[in-house]
Amino acid sequence: MRKSLRFSKRAPIPMPCLDHELTPLLNRVRPKLTALFASYRIPEENAEDLLQDALLSLVGCWPKVREPEAWLVQAVRYLCYRYLSRERYGIFEPLDPAVLERNSRQGPTPQELRELRLDLQALASTLPPLNRRVLRMWFVEGLGNREAAEKLGFRPNSVRQNVRKSLRALKEGAADRLTFRARSRKR
Known part of the structure; x- marks a missing residue:
């Protein structure tokens, strides 16, 4: 129908x-x-x-x-x-080509990057060896608390505290006073 x-x-x-x-x-x-x-x-x-x-x-x-x-x-x-x-949070914003050009040149040159890397290595060399190792695991190798703790045989909280103290010491320039006291993992 x-x-x-x-x-x-x-x-x-x-x-x-x-x-x-x-x-x-x-x-x-x-x-x-x-x-x-x-x-x-x-x-x-x-x-x-x-x-x-x-x-x-x-x-x-x-x-x-x-x-x-x-x-x-x-x-x-x-x-x-x-x-x-x-x-x-607009998706599109008008960009001025002159501002873009000026900002694109503000990055560090390769020479400046080398100098910064050398300064950082010199500053990190004042840290105790264990602290340097933990920072390298964190920032260079990209390991987290758990992975670094497994490699070192420590608790994850100890690694996190070590990183925090190491960074604070680097900021203050007092790395020679820093000592790493980690609690060993109970087995």
Whole structure:
């Protein structure tokens, strides 16, 4: 059997009349919305756009909305959050070619990298041998606490503490005062 293409005999969905329902609703909610826009620091021209988007959504969802005031406030809050997310974490930002060129030249030259590496080796040579070994395992070999502890026969916490103390000593330039006291693993 063929279905007829007649329209439904249901009553039409009641839509808000702008004068009777939306205007008083907007007047009641305006102080909350003003405070909301201020708390999110939305510029006035963008606040108007966000409010229009929320009102269009409200009109489209009107038959399903039970509390129009709360719905409108929450819709505006969500739109403000999305607006800030786009502003902060925008995918595309215009890049100035001159700035890109200037920043691309700011990396260290190979000579500077060699000098930095030599300075770091000289500073690390002031550490006790065990501390140097643990730092090498961490930063050169890429081992974690557990793997370094297994190689050295210590507890993982001891390795982590050693790395922390070694880095602090390197920062302070007091590596000659540093001693490594690790607890052996109980077997």
